[in-house]
Amino acid sequence: SYYTKAKFSTSAPDILHLDQSSGIEVAFAGRSNAGKSSALNTLTRQKNLARTSKTPGRTQLINVFELEEDLRLVDLPGYGFAKVPLAMKLKWQKALGEYLQKRECLKGLVVLMDIRHPFKDLDQDLIRWAVGADIPVLALLTKADKLKAGKRKAQVLMAREASLAFCGDVTVHAFSSLNRLGLPELERKLDEWFGLEKPIVD
Ligand code: GTP
Numbered sequence: 056s057y058y059t060k061a062k063f064s065t066s067a068p069d070i071l072h073l074d075q076s077s078g079i080e081v082a083f084a085g086r087s088n089a090g091k092s093s094a095l096n097t098l099t100r101q102k103n104l105a106r107t108s109k110t111p112g113r114t115q116l117i118n119v120f121e122l123e124e125d126l127r128l129v130d131l132p133g134y135g136f137a138k139v140p141l142a143m144k145l146k147w148q149k150a151l152g153e154y155l156q157k158r159e160c161l162k163g164l165v166v167l168m169d170i171r172h173p174f175k176d177l178d179q180d181l182i183r184w185a186v187g188a189d190i191p192v193l194a195l196l197t198k199a200d201k202l203k204a205g206k207r208k209a210q211v212l213m214a215r216e217a218s219l220a221f222c223g224d225v226t227v228h229a230f231s232s233l234n235r236l237g238l239p240e241l242e243r244k245l246d247e248w249f250g251l252e253k254p255i256v257d
Pocket residue numbers: 085086087088089090091092093094106107108109110111112113114115132133134197198199200201230231232233234
């Protein structure tokens with residue numbers, strides 16, 4: 056796949072310190088431990104491109120990965136981790152809001168949520184922000200391998216129903232980094248955002 060060629064580019068302490076702003080950027084966001092870094096590794100078929108951990112709050116820097124010049128994937132620090140001091144939480148939420156509203160190269164946001172607990176308050180805030188800033192959202196319901204097929208389908212349907220409330224461009228799919236469920240859907244959406252779709256020949 057095209058995404059295997061991702062290379063680590065830079066880390067930044069916050070969104071305002073990201074230098075490059077030309078080209079196209081797609082960011083992965085979600086609660087701590089939702090599976091953002093794992094999804095990036097699954098997408099790129101690289102075991103250790105993004106650091107994963109059983110301990111929530113592992114990714115504290117914004118990590119930027121380059122596919123080629125002007126096409127970037129961004130791994131954002133997770134939110135909603137109880138042990139982070141309130142002042143830091145508020146600072147991060149403000150920075151995240153600014154990034155969504157001001158980063159012109161941001162063409163899409165992948166919001167990752169544990170399939171067993173989708174659309175918590177902070178997820179809803181984030182998606183509302185993105186929709187308000189006209190940024191399309193792909194909601195991935197992660198760790199789908201933890202549920203049996205019936206329950207998994209029910210959760211996806213429920214999440215699609217919930218996503219209608221945002222009145223914006225929100226797509227919902229189940230995803231698993233363990234068995235790659237949902238990977239083709241993720242790639243298709245990224246291709247669309249990065250402008251990599253194959254031209255239709257007739
Ligand atoms: P932060 O960087 O702390 O915000 O977390 P993150 O969202 O990057 O999560 P990460 O990818 O580090 O994964 C957190 C934990 O969930 C790790 O123990 C992963 O192995 C596990 N995990 C991630 N994706 C899946 C999945 O699809 N299935 C299962 N069963 N476990 C997963």
